[in-house]
Amino acid sequence: MRFLSDNKTFLALLIPFIALPWITIGNYHLLLFNFSHDRLEVLGFAHEIGTYALIALIALLGISVAIIIALTLSRFYCGTLCPNTFFAxxxxxxxxxxxxxxxxLLGFILLGLLSFTLAFSVIAYGISAPELINALRQLTFAGWLVIFLSLLMIAEVFMVQGWYCAYLCPYGAICAILPIEDRLTYAFEDPENHCTDCGGCVKICPIPALDIREGFDIRCIQCGLCESACEKTFAKSPITSLIHHDKRSVLQAGGKSRGIMIAIILITLLTITSIITLTDAKQLDSCRLENIVLY
Ligand code: SF4
Ligand code: SF4
Known part of the structure; x- marks a missing residue:
């Protein structure tokens, strides 16, 4: 039960994320960056667009959404929505x-299945799901991409998970450089010296050499595993846990909220303008090389 309540936000969003690439309206998808036909499909409408423009569009949307999430949810995203934390x-x-x-063994099978499903779903936003199933059967490029991505996720989970979160994750880097406070923080409080020094909170922490008892550490991904470990230590005592989380509203976490709101509005306007430019039909005629399959 604790597992389900800790991961409810991730599980609630996982289903629409997996389902979205399968949903069609008429002849087109609800959302598909269709690389096999050089078109963008949104809400059942299709728009011809060059391959490089499609790549630029995905990169632009990815960066803008990541910055807006970092400005509002900060590392709350890491603790509740990131698949890596769910794996942890x-x-x-x-x-x-x-x-x-x-x-x-069951855990390993579950992680394998989940990695494959996530990898399949990610690639299915760039080529339709039935085409991707064929690509897997015939082992063409998109099929190999799903296999490679699944193996990469499994390897990351078992070999470098916490190290990746602490030192390599681009989202973590964005959060670290933005002038915002975290929306959720875990803190150790023990005024009456109840800590048994069992080390449970340190052993379970996915981040290498992070001891929550020593105070706030910017690498903390706010997964809450230390809190659960401490709860277990005091399972037979009236103390619930020496580690607690402190939740702040999005605007509080945003620090100077007016500045954050202006930044979000500017990023949104810039993104919309760039999307209009990238999807402009005139771009197709000026990019013969990238749209060669259309002619
Ligand atoms: S200190 Fe606690 S909340 Fe932070 S990463 Fe480690 S286990 Fe997760
Ligand atoms: S799990 Fe709790 S009791 Fe054990 S070392 Fe950590 S804070 Fe202390």
Whole structure:
């Protein structure tokens, strides 16, 4: 139950994320960056666009959305929506000496299936799902891309997960340089010295050498695993946990909220203008090279 409540936001959004590439209205999709036909499909309408313009559009939307999420949700995203944190929650349940071989095996199968589903869904936003199934059967480029991405996710989870979050994740880097406070922070409070020094909170933390008892650490992804570990330590005592989270509203986390709102409006306007420019039909005629398949 605790697992479901800790991951409810991720699980609630996972289903629409997986379902979206399958939804069509008439002949076109609800949302598809259709690389096999050089067109953008939105809300059942299709718009011809060159391959490079399609790539630029995805990069632009990805960067703009990441900055807007970082400006509002900050690392709240890492703790609740990032698949890597969801993987960390599964791993915390199945790894460890106390768990049986069977539960470890089931955990590994679950992680494998989830990685494959996520990889398939990500690529299915760039080529229609039935075409992607064919690509997997015939092992063409898109099929290999799904396999490669799934293996990459599995390797990342088992080999460098916390290290990736702390040092390599571009979203974490955006959060670290923006002048905002985190929307959710975990803090250790023990005025009456109840800590048993069991080390549970440190052992379970996915980030290498992070000890929440030493104070705030900018690498914390706010997964809340330390809080659950401490709860277990005090399961038979009236103390609930020595680690608690402090939730702030989006605007509080945004610090000087007026500045954040202006930044969000400017980014949105810039993104809309760039999308209109990139999807302008005149661009097709001036880019014969990238649209060669259209002629
Ligand atoms: S300190 Fe706690 S909340 Fe932060 S990353 Fe480690 S386990 Fe997660
Ligand atoms: S899990 Fe709780 S009791 Fe154990 S070391 Fe961490 S803070 Fe102390």
């Amino acid at each position: 929650h599964i791993l915390s349940r199945v790894s460890g000496r106390k768990n049986s071989f069977l539960s470890k």
